[in-house]
Amino acid sequence: MELAGLTTEKRNTKSLQLDQMSSLEILKLMNEEDKKVALAIEAILPQVDLAVNKVFHSLSLGGRLFYVGAGTSGRLGVMDASECPPTFMTSPDLIQAVMAGGEQAFFKAIEGSEDEEDQAILDLKAKSFTKKDVVIGITASGRTPYPIGAVKYAKELGAYTISLSSNKESVISKYADCNIEVILGPEVLTGSTRLKAASAHKMILNMISTATMVKLGKVYENLMVDVHASNYKLRERAKRNIMEITNVTYEEAGEVLQQTNYEVKPAIVMIKGDVSLSVARKAIVENNGYVRNAIKSLSS
Structure with a gap:
């Protein structure tokens, strides 16, 4: 019942x-x-x-x-x-x-x-x-x-x-x-x-x-920037995301991602902030993983 x-x-x-x-x-x-x-x-x-x-x-x-x-x-x-x-x-x-x-x-x-x-x-x-x-x-x-x-x-x-x-x-x-x-x-x-x-x-x-x-800062605009690029599809998505956000070419996106071991966040900060990988990583950590805040901190 x-x-x-x-x-x-x-x-x-x-x-x-x-x-x-x-x-x-x-x-x-x-x-x-x-x-x-x-x-x-x-x-x-x-x-x-x-x-x-x-x-x-x-x-x-x-x-x-x-x-x-x-x-x-x-x-x-x-x-x-x-x-x-x-x-x-x-x-x-x-x-x-x-x-x-x-x-x-x-x-x-x-x-x-x-x-x-x-x-x-x-x-x-x-x-x-x-x-x-x-x-x-x-x-x-x-x-x-x-x-x-x-x-x-x-x-x-x-x-x-x-x-x-x-x-x-x-x-x-x-x-x-x-x-x-x-x-x-x-x-x-x-x-x-x-x-x-x-x-x-x-x-x-x-x-x-x-x-x-x-x-938690896992997204920039409406793009996945903490995606784990573990296969071909996800590596290609990572490149497209970099291209969308920074307006670089496909080849340039690939080159930067090679430096970051296909981590998208530091790649974005490197390009947008015109900084090295070590500086980009530091900015991301100091801003608790928020890409937009990391980029702003480098320009302020």
Whole structure:
């Protein structure tokens, strides 16, 4: 009965004849329902903004961000966390995902793992979680024990806690400092929160990680300047970014990047400030990694 009362478990009246629809009718209905996602997120942007600022504050002081979830929610955390090192050249430890059932659960469902609050505590302890860190507990239903256990434990330590769910007045919201409840209505396929709910949660995690990295100085204008140029595509992107920002030629961008071992930030400062690599690196460090401030400091 508890589950039956959740929005994410209710039946969508538009899809009551789903098994009788043509494939195109199904696709059109799913597309119409998916259009609601961005609007639902728009309604709770103030809460997402609060989360971003708290995560930024924590990371600025040496803390880390942990996404905690089970099933689809856990996999969303894994996806977002795994993209941060190549996109923003962050340490893999800075943003981590902790998933019920461990890494193997990413590929294959491990039944029952989501029901263990205590296991979440053990998993966070294994990561040496401290009060400087932040937890985002992800659960569409808002009642999954595993992320709830993580949020409870984090709060007991004095760490900042954030909940991400798709039901009003979720159970997990009672324990979190910042409650993000994105309400989307019933799914086309009843209870299948890998659909709208998962899409909304992925978008919100994108927002939190991207906005935080921008605030940490990982972006100049709208370009990735802390990209880890570990393959051909990323090296070419690094060159194009240098060309866009400094108006040098392709060849000149390549020459400077060779000097910086394909680190984009010092390459930009070298060219814009007309300084050596050592001076550029020093300016970046003195300005806490903010490229725009580093360039200004050299011209003042």
